[in-house]
Amino acid sequence: MNELPVYQIKVQGKLNEEWTQAFGGMDVIYEGAPPQITVFTGPLADQSALHGVLARVHDLDLPLLSVARIGIGGDGAGITPAQIAQPLRALYTPRLAQTGSNGRLIELRDLVKIYRTPAGDFPALRSINLSVSRGEFVAVVGKSGSGKTTMINMLTGIDRPTSGAVLVDEIDIHALNESKMSSWRGRNLGVVFQFFQLLPTLTLIENVTLPMDLCGAYPLRERRARALRLLELVDIAENADKLPSEISGGQQQRAAIARALANDPPIIAADEPTGNLDFRTADAIIALFQNLVDQGKTILMVTHDNDLASRASRIVELADGEIIRS
Ligand SMILES: Nc1ncnc2c1ncn2[C@@H]1O[C@H](COP(=O)(O)OP(=O)(O)OP(=O)(O)O)[C@@H](O)[C@H]1O
């Protein structure tokens, strides 16, 4: 079976009993009549299987709202709801609630990261313990080389710890395999990288649309307009059709922030998101982050700027791979 991330199943109207049972226990959104179903998954599915599924869904009088891509073998002929539901269930990654009780959302437990280099082992994190509650705005500070980016990379699952665990809403994210990790990240995390990491061959609006395409979190026809709104939010909509190489570092940084917000993630991890911005623009980004926190999001932001750090709800300071203030 192909491993494809499944992000959301949206059903309009009432399903018959067979389909209801097939999707039982999954995060299915029912809305409106006539009955319609949307199954959003990753972009890599086998097209012939997909067409078979679509035909079958039509047979069952369940018009599709949007593209369904399902990783099942064969031509899809004679597929039953149970056959569709099974791979979906196996791949299904729950989306974190955007708001909810103020319990611990993120827990770093005895986190150790040792980089192995030809020059020897380098302990970049030495037993980090940290709990972050839902709705906190955490500034991560510390000298260059203290381990800030390393810690963020463990939390986002971009790199694996040497030992210890990262729990997000009680999910041990490093116990997920690569494909589940990427689907989990796509749904739950917006990451702003220290060096932006925009795709150089895509325009800004394409860069911002890409996470939505990968996740299917928004219907195809809404994605471009949403991307444009996000570019407006960070005040670079006029550059939407330019390539990253055609704009300034600060503008690239703002595009990276827009991209991180693309799927409306409950958690945002931003590594020096204002490092290339002038004071006024940085100020606007912090105000945007504060606004997102007011909406129930949880933000971890690395910064060198003490004034900006003081506007977060909490400051965590690292020195030589250890937390010296939290
Ligand atoms: N891939 C790697 N291989 C070996 N050592 C690494 C690697 N990445 C980081 N390090 C080392 O780990 C330490 C922590 O690096 P990290 O990038 O986390 O620091 P930082 O606090 O983000 O610094 P800055 O403020 O300069 O971005 C540094 O001493 C760095 O040289």
Ligand SMILES: [Mg+2]
């Ligand atoms: Mg760094």
